[in-house]
Amino acid sequence: MKKTIVLTLITSAILTGCNSEEKHQTQAAIPAEKVNTTADFTASYNSINKEQLAQHIKVLASDEFEGRAPSSKGEQLTLDYLTKQLTAIGFKPGNGDSFLQAVPMVSIEASPEMSLSIGDKEYQYGHDMVMGSSRISDFEQLKDSELVFVGYGVNAPEYNWNDYEGLDVKGKTVVMLVNDPGFATKDPAVFNGEAMTYYGRWTYKYEEASRQGAEGAIIVHETAPASYNWSVVEHSWSGPQFGFVRDDLNKGRVAVEGWVNVDVASEIFDKAGLNFEQAKTQAAKGSYHVDMGDLTASVTVNNTVKESVSYNFIATLPGRTKADEHILYSAHWDHLGKDTSLEGDQVYNGAVDNASGTGALIEVAEAFAKLPVTPERSITIMAVTAEEQGLLGSKFYAANPIIPAAKTVANINMDALGVNGRSSDVSVYGLGQSELDNFLTAAAKKQGRTIAGDPRPAAGIYYRSDHFAFANIGIPALYAKSGKTPVDEATKALRAELKETLGKCYHNLCDEYSEQWDLSGAVEDMQAFFEIGYELSNENVWPQWSKTSEFKR
Template sequence: MKRLLISVSIAALSACGAQDNSNDIEPDTVSAAETELLLPLPDQTSPAIVSEDLAIRIKTLADDTFEGRGPGTEAGEASADWIAAEMARIGLSPAGEDETFFQTVKMVNQTVDTENSHFQLTKPDGTALPLTPKENVVFWTKHQDKNELSFDATDVVFVGYGSVAPEYEWDDYAGEDFSGKTVIMLVNDPGFATGDPELFKGKAMTYYGRWTYKFEEAARQGATAAIIIHETEPASYGWDVVSNSWSGAQSDLVRSDGGADRAMLEGWITRDTAEELFASAGLDLEALKQQAKSNSFTPVPLEGVKASGKISQSIDQLESRNVVGKLTGKVTPDEYVLYTAHWDHLGKKSEEKTGAPGEDFYQDQIFNGAVDNATGSAALLEIAEAMAADDLERSALFLSVTLEESGLLGSAFYAENPLIPHSQVVAGINMDGALPIGRTKDMVVVGYGASELEDILRDVLVEQDRVIKP
């Protein structure tokens, strides 16, 4: 459990002594947090960090009752209620709006009607490349104010990794005009491809490698549509994750411009599909990938290839919530260490069940999310319970965010609407997807090199005869 253990190690160093009454909460606050819980809280847990406590919390959050913890759904939001009630039970004070454990996050769900929508790539000979939603393509739009959108016959251009990084003297768009064009790009960033630790932090992915950045940058470049080519190793997940995550209802924050600053269509295609498309234009995808490793790369048009699309969608206005509790420090109460983990997952499948009962595992409609991220949410509560029994020097803020699976949106909302001023937060530790593989010699740090907390962690690991791995 690499990511879990790193967080526990650093949390333990942040605490000492016994908690005073400043973190006690009134009985009516506890009962309010426990109102109409769908599942009971643990009967008893220990202030020590132990596997039994983690197990019961993981099992509860991953239970079918919460239907995959979909943000904005009745069952999903009930899991946020459970986390708030558990925060109250273990001794945290409310740190949300109106003296509650909640921060309201306004959101929209957009669902593409795949029967009446399409994304089409036409080869130079005029034939259409076979594209089947979920099988080899997924697509959507971030435009929130229109139920129908369409575009015709745009030119298609390969833009390498789709990154513009002045600090690395890197511009995959080379200052060209991409208005009215469809851009196709690789996943991850050039550092991963080259392995050069001096370039984009090498194998450690930077924000330039994230799909969120790639779609944002394509929009800034004026592209009508933006498509990422999926590959398992640089993405760090298989096509099944792509097809499940980007089908059905897609969630987003309510945006003041209705999403007008985004490309009209965003999506992914499989590597095999991309190879066929590039070959139709007389191009070798693998050779272009080699070219894209250099900052001398310039965009490559897929001559004769055209892209068109139509989206018919439903738009639902909903609300979700971040859950936030705190413990007050004795020495510097206005300084906070922030602990975060997202509570949401993918909810339920949109397709109807098929087959006879018990015939096929995939009849199960619920994405339970035991690893992603009931593990991190359980760790958040476990650390909070341990720290609540101690006498803290600094204060601690425990933030369980929503809408992570849709692009870190609950975190983004909190960053834009902080409940504690950012200037008072001295460090932040995030937990996502503790790996159920047993003890490890190494401990992976996501975003390695960004924090002095790694120096503290390194000292702890030396005592355990272990090492940090970026």
């Protein structure tokens, strides 16, 4: 029997949460013996250490855990490990009497035995292109589907931009650029300038192509605007791709969606009598689309479809006086699993991404557990599934929250912590979104650090990890990590030594634990995150979104 997930729309009335009177009520006096002293806080703060973090990473990113793919042996080992660790320090099940929230999903794996035919040439899977389907079916295809270039594939009324204006793409395959027009122009008056908006995300582009009625959707990969190289596409979009089971079996999605590399794009534009670079330039000037001559695309996608259940892990340290109000720490426990078709190393260990963040959850939780007096508000630890598949675990939780959004004070998300030493600054992705920045600024100042903005605004990082799902239901969400300025020459030298390796290992087999790493910067980040949660857990403060944040409404 098919399981159906109902993604409930949560109204703004619910999201507003406590009224201003409730938010700013006067705190009752607490007996002195029920307040943690400065020494108590400091002891817990200092208990966060790199030796324990390293041990957690080594276990979670070991070959035994097989890359922690959803619905795998690696998932079960990960959930068992989290249960053991959080139970040992006194955290309670966060979902009634269970540590788990079931997330029904479907796995769709496209056979790599396919080729994409455009014009008189066959393009090969992996090297030239990666194609697949989000439809829950064994077979999908494009057959002589007309190609249309739709610029950035954006329909954004608030920016007076619609690449589909006056265009009927039913039965056709749209070809589009990655990122959004602001990246190309660097003009802050165009979208958000170099800082990516959600319109630049691949998820949005496929969704919009589907809404427009297209039969296929192809994104042109370029390293700079995508913020990752082609190998990330090759490894991340091949193998099992997870999604939700819906009533229409995802028939509302385009039949085939995928990527081509920039060399292939240049070639097919030439075949269409167009110049790729000129088309890019035109696409950045305003709403734009153009037929690609008589070119058509054909490809057959044979899928292996499996329904499964994966799990979010949720543990809570109940608050002493306000147990229904929660500080939520999150990280995704999943990675890409293993590829048995490879010779030699087959495991995508995901040490940085995101054994580091999962281990950090345990460390921060333990710091709270060591406080002699339990905080007034509850501390909740959430390790979510299927982040690598499009934030599925956090999206499911957001649609089916165990803790009402109105009772969730804040979310602090930890994803891919720094492993290359201490920084004199803290990079805040989405700086200026909420008042949580103020709490981080104060915590960082005590460490002798300053706050910096997003070092890679074009990458749209704020829309690419699990805090985004929580922000979408109104929960102020913070995502930050050690910045780009090393504290000393030794750290600068280490970063130069590790730079190439860390860059090429993102979503690759080599993302493994290394004894070369210096986790001292990650420790400072965790300590700052602990302090923010500590302050919020003993206050009546409810951090607010800034007036300019798109999440305020």
